[in-house]
Amino acid sequence: MRKLYSANRAKPRSFELRYGRILLAHRGGIVSYWDSYRNRRITRRRALAGVGAGVGAAALLAACGGGDEGGSDSTSLLGVVKDSTPKATPGGTWKSFVSSDSPGFDPLTQAASTVPAISNYSLSRLLKYELGTQENRPTGEVEGDAATSWEVAGDGLSVTFKLRPGMKFDPRPPTNGKNLTAADVMYSWSQYSTLAGTRGVLANEANPTAPIISMTAPDQQTIVAKLKFPYSPLLPMLGYHWYLVIQPTEAEDKFNAKQDMRGSGPWLLEKYSPSAEYQFVKHPNYYVKDRPFLDGISRPIITEYATGLSQFEAGNIWEFDVDQFDMIDVKKRNPQMELLSAGAFSRNPPQVVVYGWKPDSPFRDQRVRQAISMMLDRDAMIELNFAPSVFRDQGFDVETRWATHISAGEEGRWIDPQRNQKELGEGAKFFQYDIAEAKKLMSAASQANLTSDFSYFATNRYSSAWPKQGEVLMDMLSQGGITIKPNVVDYDVEYNPKYLNGKANFDGLAMLPSSAGPDIDTHFAAKYTKDGRATYIAETLPTAINDLLEAQRREFDSAKRNELIKEIQRKMAVHMPAAPVGGLSMDFAIQWPYLGNRGWFVQYAGATAAELYPHLWLDKSKLPS
Structure with a gap:
């Protein structure tokens, strides 16, 4: 049994957390739950109640494929994937799934x-990310999508894009297979810069810290972006599917873009049944020759974990976000499935505990914020989210990392607050789990008897683990x-309106998520600037950090x-504008082995439908007879 606390760490007093039929007990620094969980048979009903992270298979399939037999060690559970493109044949429909419905498109x-x-199945961007492989991981470098070339001015204050000739929109009315031109880009920029929830990331008219002053079209094949200042991550920002996507001009008055799609990307939305299913078919005139391989993708909407797991094991869907706690057991029950390792840490920043920032808030005192951070057992939160001990017991070498105020997967710029405290400096101590020191800080701030709201939502909208994370965090703070x-x-x-997008104008504490975005500046700008989208703060950070x-x-x-980003971490570790929760473990996912190249190709920043899915193909030889 792995100890979550080293001998020189402060140990918590015994406590228990009860979640339905689950018992998690800390005693002397040892979490006894993990042993008892593995000794019990997992039923689908218990899986729904179980503690664990619903890790997105689409984001994880980056390294290894399945073995032929179940077993008790990593050798028999993991196999090897290779580039199977030379064997790819066109045709077939992929039976996938999606965990929640969308209010629109x-x-x-x-x-x-x-x-x-x-x-992102249908709507193109000016740029997209270069696809990586198991052997050559993606780095965020961009390549052309609607644009074929671009030139950055010597002063860094403008970028000129040349559009792809003959790039076709959806052949159905009202676009009727027309060519994409600068008029479509300009219409989309007008919509983005005035209406999009993310407009503050790029549009200077919406946010004075955003880079793009204007976009103009000298001719129908050219777009010129003028910048307020030289902006180093501009190109990856323009490749991100959350920001400037390209709608046809017909979206103005010829069809309702909130209820249907007419894009120029690799897939067309053939049918949408609200609360039931999305059905996509390949774009017959997509600009990449002989792609997509698949004829279509079926994505039923499955919101309940137990239902999805049952459908997955029955073979009705070919992938599912299986809880990390359940994954080994699912693999052993279904030895023909592929168990896949991420092969690298994700760039997802940590979720955080955020402080309400009203004028009389006790969390305006830096000592209170530091104390909150020291109450968080990051090892236990990693175990809760990723279950590394479950995989270690099977012989896997699973590394874990604590997050700072950036993702522990930001290679070359993340400072390890657990193993490299000297480099992080003075603030490293506030990442260590130490209840006694936390209480001293609270007493020094005259908050020894603090009462506080803790706000969160208790559904699996983000993951099946989300409600349990809220319960565990509340107990840690208690x-x-x-x-x-x-x-x-x-x-x-x-x-969503009051806590996620309320600019810290609430009472007490709240549990908030984050997302990686195309560049670390997305994270900083959205979460740690006063006017950021879904910001954690209500006032500008101290000048030393803001500069x-x-x-x-x-x-x-x-x-x-990278050195600047390291210094940001050092200063945030002391100021503690939010308390990062947990960190990362090397993830695993599981799927049926019917898709060729699934696990070989690796996407960068989440636009899987446009960048990864066109390269997947149905291997009919592996389908059940």
Whole structure:
């Protein structure tokens, strides 16, 4: 049994967390739950109640394929994947799934986070990300999508894009297979810069810290972007499917882009049944020769974990977000499935505990914020989310990392707060789990008897683990001496407007998510600037931090930029504008082995439908007879 706390760490007093039929017990620094869980047979009903992270298979299939037999060690559970493109044959429909419905299909006018995940099947961008492989990981380098070439001016204040000749929109009315031109890009920029929920990332008219002043079209094949300042991550930003996507001009008045799609990307939305299913077919005139291989993708909407797991094991869907705790057992019950390792850490920043910032908030005192961070057991949260011990017991070498205020997967710029405390400096101690020191800080701030709301939503909209994370965090804070008042709110009615997008104008504490985006500046700009989308803060950070945030945006030398980002971590570790929760473990996913290249090709920033899916093919030889 692995100890979650080393001998020199402060140990918590014993406590228990009960979640339905689940018991998690910390005693002397040892989590006894993991042993007892593995000794019990997992039923589908218990799986629904179980603690674990629903890790997205689409984001993880990056390394290894399945073995032929189940077993008790990693050798028999994992196999090897290779590039199977030379054997690829066209045709077939992939039976996938999606875990939630979307309110619409237009990222330019609809702010919901579920919209871009669907719209990227059909809507192109000026640029897209180069696809990586198991052997050559993607780095965020861009290649042309609607644009075939681009030139950055010597002063860095303009970029000229040449559009792809003969790039076809959807052949159905009202676009009727027309060519994409600068008029479509200009229409889309107008929509984005005035209406999009993410407009503050790129459009200077919406946010004075955003880079693009204007876009113009000298002719029908040219777009010129003028910038307020030289902006180092501009190109990857223009490749991101959450930002400037290209709608046809017909979306103005010829069809409702919120309810249908007419794009120039690799897939067409053939049928949408609300709350039931999305059906996509390949674009017959897609500009990449002989792609997509598949004729279509079926994505039933499955919101309940138990239902999805049952459908997955029955073979009715070919992939599913199986909880990490369940994955080994699912593989052993279905030895013909492929168990896949991510092969690298994700760039996803940590979720955080955020402080309400009203004028009388106790969290304005830096000592209280530091104390909150020291109450968080990051090893236990990683175990809760990723279950590394489950895989270690099977012989896997599973590394874990604590997050700072950036992702532990930001290679070359992340500072390890657990194993490299000297480099992180003074603030490293505030990442260590130490209840006694946390209580001292609370007493020094005259908050030894603090009572606080803790707000979150209790559905699996983000993952099946999300509600359990809220419960565990509340208990950790209670162990630190805070009297916690749970405040479970509805996502759409209260959580999204008041907490996620409320600019810290609430009472107490809240559990908030994050997302990687195309560049680390997405994270900084959205979460740690006063006017950022879904910001964690209500007031501008201290000048020493804010100046560094601004400097890294303008630094084109990657080594120098990494040093700036390291200094940001050092200063945030002391100021603690939010308390990062947990970190990362090397992830695993599982699927039926019917798709060729699944696991060999690796996408960069989440636009899987446009960048990865066209290269997958149905291997009919592996289908059940």
